[in-house]
Amino acid sequence: MDETSFLAGYDPRDYPAIAVTVDVVALTIRGGRLCVLLVERGEQPFAGHRALPGGFVREETLGEAALRELAEETGLTPGTGELDRVHLEQLQTYGDPHRDPRMRVVSVAYLAFAPSLPEPTAGSDAARAYWVPVEEAKDLAFDHDGILADGLERARAKLEYTPLATAFTGAEFTIGDLRQVYTAVWGEELHAGNFHRKVLSVPGFVESTGETTARGGERGGPRARLYRAGDARLLHPALLRPTREDRVR
Amino acid sequence: MDETSFLAGYDPRDYPAIAVTVDVVALTIRGGRLCVLLVERGEQPFAGHRALPGGFVREETLGEAALRELAEETGLTPGTGELDRVHLEQLQTYGDPHRDPRMRVVSVAYLAFAPSLPEPTAGSDAARAYWVPVEEAKDLAFDHDGILADGLERARAKLEYTPLATAFTGAEFTIGDLRQVYTAVWGEELHAGNFHRKVLSVPGFVESTGETTARGGERGGPRARLYRAGDARLLHPALLRPTREDRVR
DNA sequence: TCGAGTAATACTCAGATCGAGTAAGACTTG
DNA sequence: CAAGTCTTACTCGATCTGAGTATTACTCGA
Numbered sequence: 090m091d092e093t094s095f096l097a098g099y100d101p102r103d104y105p106a107i108a109v110t111v112d113v114v115a116l117t118i119r120g121g122r123l124c125v126l127l128v129e130r131g132e133q134p135f136a137g138h139r140a141l142p143g144g145f146v147r148e149e150t151l152g153e154a155a156l157r158e159l160a161e162e163t164g165l166t167p168g169t170g171e172l173d174r175v176h177l178e179q180l181q182t183y184g185d186p187h188r189d190p191r192m193r194v195v196s197v198a199y200l201a202f203a204p205s206l207p208e209p210t211a212g213s214d215a216a217r218a219y220w221v222p223v224e225e226a227k228d229l230a231f232d233h234d235g236i237l238a239d240g241l242e243r244a245r246a247k248l249e250y251t252p253l254a255t256a257f258t259g260a261e262f263t264i265g266d267l268r269q270v271y272t273a274v275w276g277e278e279l280h281a282g283n284f285h286r287k288v289l290s291v292p293g294f295v296e297s298t299g300e301t302t303a304r305g306g307e308r309g310g311p312r313a314r315l316y317r318a319g320d321a322r323l324l325h326p327a328l329l330r331p332t333r334e335d336r337v338r
Numbered sequence: 339m340d341e342t343s344f345l346a347g348y349d350p351r352d353y354p355a356i357a358v359t360v361d362v363v364a365l366t367i368r369g370g371r372l373c374v375l376l377v378e379r380g381e382q383p384f385a386g387h388r389a390l391p392g393g394f395v396r397e398e399t400l401g402e403a404a405l406r407e408l409a410e411e412t413g414l415t416p417g418t419g420e421l422d423r424v425h426l427e428q429l430q431t432y433g434d435p436h437r438d439p440r441m442r443v444v445s446v447a448y449l450a451f452a453p454s455l456p457e458p459t460a461g462s463d464a465a466r467a468y469w470v471p472v473e474e475a476k477d478l479a480f481d482h483d484g485i486l487a488d489g490l491e492r493a494r495a496k497l498e499y500t501p502l503a504t505a506f507t508g509a510e511f512t513i514g515d516l517r518q519v520y521t522a523v524w525g526e527e528l529h530a531g532n533f534h535r536k537v538l539s540v541p542g543f544v545e546s547t548g549e550t551t552a553r554g555g556e557r558g559g560p561r562a563r564l565y566r567a568g569d570a571r572l573l574h575p576a577l578l579r580p581t582r583e584d585r586v587r
Numbered sequence: 588t589c590g591a592g593t594a595a596t597a598c599t600c601a602g603a604t605c606g607a608g609t610a611a612g613a614c615t616t617g
Numbered sequence: 618c619a620a621g622t623c624t625t626a627c628t629c630g631a632t633c634t635g636a637g638t639a640t641t642a643c644t645c646g647a
Contacts, residue, residue, distance in 0.1 A: 105397060109356045109433070109444050148354060151433040151444070182431045182446050184358070184400040195358050195400070195444070197431050265595075283635060285596065290633090309644035310594030325581060326633075332574060514624075532606065534625065539604090558615035559623025575604075 107184075108194045111154045112143035112233070114180060114240030115163075115201040116274075117220065118257050123273045124220040125237060126209075127229070128162060131217070134190050135230035141237065142218060143196065152177060155199035162218040164209045176202040176256040180240050188232045200240045202256040248274055250327040252294050255318035261298055263313035264288055265306075275330055287328055293321025356433075357443045360403045361392035361482070363429060363489035364412075364450040365523075366469065367506050372522045373469040374486060375458075376478070377411060380466070383439055384479035390486065391467060392445065401426060404448035411467040413458045425451040425505040429489050437481045449489045451505040497523055499576040501543050504567035510547055512562035513537055514555075524579055536577055542570025 115126040127139040142162040146154045155177060156167055165171040177199055184195040209218040226237060247253045254270040255262070268284050288294055295316035302312045364375040376388040391411040395403045404426060405416055414420040426448055433444040458467045475486060496502045503519040504511070517533050537543055544565035551561045 107356070107358045107395065109358060146356065146433070146444075148435055148442075150435065151431065179430055181428055182400065184395070184446065186397055186399065193397075195395075195446070197433065197444070263595085280635070280637090281594080282596075282598090282637085287634090305643035306594055307644075308593055309591090309642085311596085311642035311644095313595055329634095331635095512624085529606070529608095530623080531608085531625075531627090535627095536604090554614040555623055556615075557622055558613090558620090560613035560615095560625085562624060578605095580606095 105193050108192060109146045110143055110194055110196045111146060111151060111158060112141045112183075112196050112198045112236060113155050113159050113162075113201055114141060114198060114237055115159055115203065116223075116240070116244060116257075117203045117206050118270060118273050119205055119220055121269060121273055122222045123241075123276075125223050125226050125240075126159075126162060126218055127221050127226060129217040130230055138228065138230040139221070139226070140230035141198075141233045146197075151179070151197050152199070155197075155201070159201055162209060163206060165206065172203075174204055174256070174260070176253065180236070180243060183232055183236060185232070196236075198236050198240070200243055202244070202253060204257060204259055245274055245330070249329055250324050252318060252321055252324060255295070261300075261315045261317050263302060263315060264295075265313055267295070267316075271328070277331055279331075284328075287326075291321065291324050291326065291328075293319040294324055295319050354442050357441060358395045359392055359443055359445045360395060360400060360407060361390045361432075361445050361447045361485060362404050362408050362411075362450055363390060363447060363486055364408055364452065365472075365489070365493060365506075366452045366455050367519060367522050368454055368469055370518060370522055371471045372490075372525075374472050374475050374489075375408075375411060375467055376470050376475060378466040379479055387477065387479040388470070388475070389479035390447075390482045395446075400428070400446050401448070404446075404450070408450055411458060412455055414455065421452075423453055423505070423509070425502065429485070429492060432481055432485060434481070445485075447485050447489070449492055451493070451502060453506060453508055494523055494579070498578055499573050501567060501570055501573060504544070510549075510564045510566050512551060512564060513544075514562055516544070516565075520577070526580055528580075533577075536575075540570065540573050540575065540577075542568040543573055544568050 113126070117124055117126075126142055128142050130136055130138050130140050142158050144154070144158050144161075149157070156172065156175075159165075159175070159177075160167045160172060163172075180198040180200045182195060182197045184193075186193055188194065188196075206220075208220065223237070223241060227234065229237065244253070248271060254267055254274075257270045257274075258266050264285050265281075267288060268279055268281065271279055271284070296319045298315045298317055300315045302315060305312050362375070366373055366375075375391055377391050379385055379387050379389050391407050393403070393407050393410075398406070405421065405424075408414075408424070408426075409416045409421060412421075429447040429449045431444060431446045433442075435442055437443065437445075455469075457469065472486070472490060476483065478486065493502070497520060503516055503523075506519045506523075507515050513534050514530075516537060517528055517530065520528055520533070545568045547564045547566055549564045551564060554561050
């Protein structure tokens with residue numbers, strides 16, 4: 090933008106028309122598994138394939154467009170509090186000239202993290218949307234496999250140095266709940282004792298409510314203390330993923 | 339994008355036209371100071387203000403558009419090797435409806451890191467572009483102050499856990515050169531001995547050439563060993579910035 | 588009601604890493 | 618040649634890490 094020659098000498102016909110859309114990688118944890126929201130495509134191209142929810146940007150900010158698409162597909166209503174705890178952040182923008190065979194489409198991808206949301210209800214716009222475990226979300230339409238992969242990598246990385254994991258839990262949670270989030274997103278078991286120690290030692294990550302759960306775990310064990318998210322926006326020290334040498338090179 | 343209703347029921351007149359541009363935050367180090375490439379605006383709006391280089395996206399990928407804009411403004415030619423060592427990555431996309439008073443413009447911002455490049459030569463397109471120390475780059479046109487701030491924060495963070503600093507040096511460099519990059523970007527002095535130890539202990543960050551500099555430093559000191567960039571893409575362990583509590587909350 | 592299994596929490600310990608400081612040379616300029 | 622600079626190496630105590638053990642409170646099913 091902002092060419093000095095914007096007015097003098099700019100002719101819209103010199104440039105191909107470009108459509109701007111948003112796509113949303115919405116992640117949640119259902120039954121201990123990391124899931125992504127997908128929609129079923131009815132029309133060509135990619136009819137019968139699944140895709141990330143998305144649509145054209147209207148007279149709104151890009152973030153508003155992403156939240157609107159998310160609301161439409163989940164059947165939840167923004168403003169009623171149902172989506173208040175959703176964390177939304179911009180992921181990346183995809184603009185290869187031929188990523189959509191019909192025309193030039195530049196898509197701004199967003200990443201959304203939500204506590205376990207209900208299955209989208211039938212009868213609405215959202216009838217064709219559902220949650221899919223991320224390992225099963227393959228062969229998506231357009232370049233959405235790549236967008237999903239980028240979103241997952243971002244989510245995994247942000248768990249290390251931000252309190253993002255609390256966006257996947259309810260307002261109150263146990264350290265075990267938090268560990269399950271890390272386990273689901275990273276796909277690796279974590280040492281319970283060390284995780285406990287590290288979470289409590291990071292200033293501002295969690296704060297105690299003074300309460301405990303009403304019951305022990307489903308399969309036994311003592312009642313766990315309850316915590317809520319603290320005020321830290323970055324974790325110091327960070328909770329690093331178990332080192333995988335192959336990630337480094 | 340990729341609404342199932344794309345063809346059935348899509349009328350372009352339902353949506354406002356959106357222009358797509360790229361803006362480039364190009365950073366280099368000149369004389370020990372971190373500098374950004376700015377252009378002087380001749381026309382309204384923001385005539386007389388400085389802005390980030392940028393322009394409309396043509397029939398090319400977004401990254402190609404960013405590299406083309408960078409080449410045009412620096413007067414360097416892509417393909418001749420002059421820009422080969424430039425590291426380019428997408429930063430973020432800015433699309434607030436009124437960020438440009440003339441029309442709806444969505445701008446994809448890129449971040450470029452380069453070894454010390456020459457001052458753009460007069461006589462070309464680039465006559466109005468020049469390098470400015472980042473502390474002096476204020477009061478830019480449009481929302482470019484914010485874009486620059488985002489770019490700087492990204493650069494500072496990536497220095498911690500990627501070998502990005504080598505993108506600012508020549509192909510061969512001393513540990514002292516590398517430390518100067520960190521000092522310039524972070525704006526903080528680093529303990530020379532500890533920095534030396536840490537850089538050499540990170541696998542794949544640098545590899546020795548076996549050579550040394552021909553002379554000692556300008557103000558004395560022994561000849562330093564020369565290194566080139568290694569094959570690591572992530573630094574393990576990371577070189578963390580000196581802890582600043584106020585960055586955390 | 589009891590016994591086995593599970594999970595929350597606390598602890599120990601050895602090894603890695605950290606920041607800060609000291610030190611020995613090698614080289615510059617004046 | 619003297620004074621100052623810079624690279625490189627080393628030391629030290631504090632902190633953080635992963636791995637393991639221990640204790641205890643709870644669940645379920647027999």
